[in-house]
Amino acid sequence: MNALSGDTYVFAEIDAKYGVYKLKELYELHNQGLTIKVPALLNERGEKTWVEVEDVVSFGLQPLKQITLATTRLYVEATEGAIIPAYSSELFSGTEKQIKLKFKLANELKVSQDPRKNDTLLLTTNIPLNIPEGDQTEWEVGFALGFWVAEGWIKKRRKHKNTKRSLANLNGYAKQKGMTLQEYLKYKTDIKEVSLAVGQSDFERGYVNIVQKHFKFSKPYKVSENGYQLRSSDLNYIHLIKEYTEGHTSHDKHVKNEIYNRSLKFLEGILDGFLAGDGHYVKNGNYFGVKITTNYLLYNDLIFISKGLGYDVHIWKAKYKRGGFAWSDKVYWSLQLGIFKTYHRHTAVGLVKERLKSFENAGEKEAFNLVLASLYSENDKRSVFNHLYFTAYGFLVLDAIKT
Secondary structure (H helix, E strand, O other): OOOOOOOOEEEEEEEEEEEEEEEHHHHHHHHHOOOOOEEOOOOOOOEEEEEEEEEEEEEEEEEEEOOOOOOOOOEEEEEEOOOOEEEEOOOOOOOOOEEEOOEEEEEHHOOOOOHHHHEEEEOOOOOOOOOOOOHHHHHHHHHHHHHHHHHHHEEEOOOOOOHHHHHHHHHHHHHHHOOOOHHHHHHHHEEEEEEEEHHHHHHHHOOOHHHOOOOOOOEEEEOOOEEEEEOOOOOOHHHHHHHHHOOOOOOEEOOHHHHHHHHHHHHHHHHHHHHHEEEEOOOOEEEEEEEOOOOHHHHHHHHHHHHHHEEEEEEEEHHHHHHEOOOOEEEEEEEEEEEOOOOOOOEEOEEEEEEEEEEEEEEEEEEEEEEEEOOOOOOOOOHHHEEEEEOOEEEEEEEOOOO
């Protein structure tokens, strides 16, 4: 049985819009009659395309195995009979210009206590998002959004009943903007103010200047020796936040799928803005380290954005961490990532090879898989690529056709 956990994330194009979805979500969307495409390997040169999903199959509850990689700790949960493109001595040709695939059942994968002796799987280095490149302005707007995800919070308006006089005033503002009263009330939103926490170094590094370039803020408000708050009631900034994010606290803030449909520079700006606020650059390793609280939606967002931009992502072991203030005894569980903007691992034709770390029981879970439209006829030598697609973590897997 070739099935994956229903919680497996997949980049998908649905009705011409990109996003990240769980397999069980794609099952429901397919049943609603929506057109779904997923990123797939096109040929032996490592080129990628988007292939249409003909069906999404539910296999019900199944015992699954977690296949974890040694370097990045990225993983996929699959049935023992799932077919995985695995390492062979002929995986790449001598010139490393072509891929020669070899397939194994998941339960045939070689895993030992010495990862150097284990089988190797393929990961994609990037997801082929066909969106505009964008420009510096797009990057700056994305940066302001990403910085808010890292360091921002909101203040909502008090709910009160409008009087005849207040409605008349609001109607006047609406007419100035060429809107109806109802349109203006929606435009005004339920958010009164956005705040950002910044430090002296954020001024020195130019981060505050970037955030303030396209949006209006009040004068910085000092809250500690080196700490400030930036406050904004700029509706353009508020609407940017509402359009592309959900949640208001460090435990629930995350981005919407809309971020993948604007431009690559906007996407890059979001990640750079977040790293400016909640990341730290490790010079010796040439990577950005991230430590956040138990917000798994945001945790996954950072992985998927990185994959969309072609960055290498490593999941590090989560651990308990004491609060960031000397006077705080609060201890919380910390999720940790490493984001490498420059690859250090051996790559070939847009893919990387990585050895397995472990093959462990993942328990009984709801399982699904996709059925892809064929790219080539069965008598075409390239038909080996008909059933391959990439999960959002970058794993190359097979659809439900092969059993």
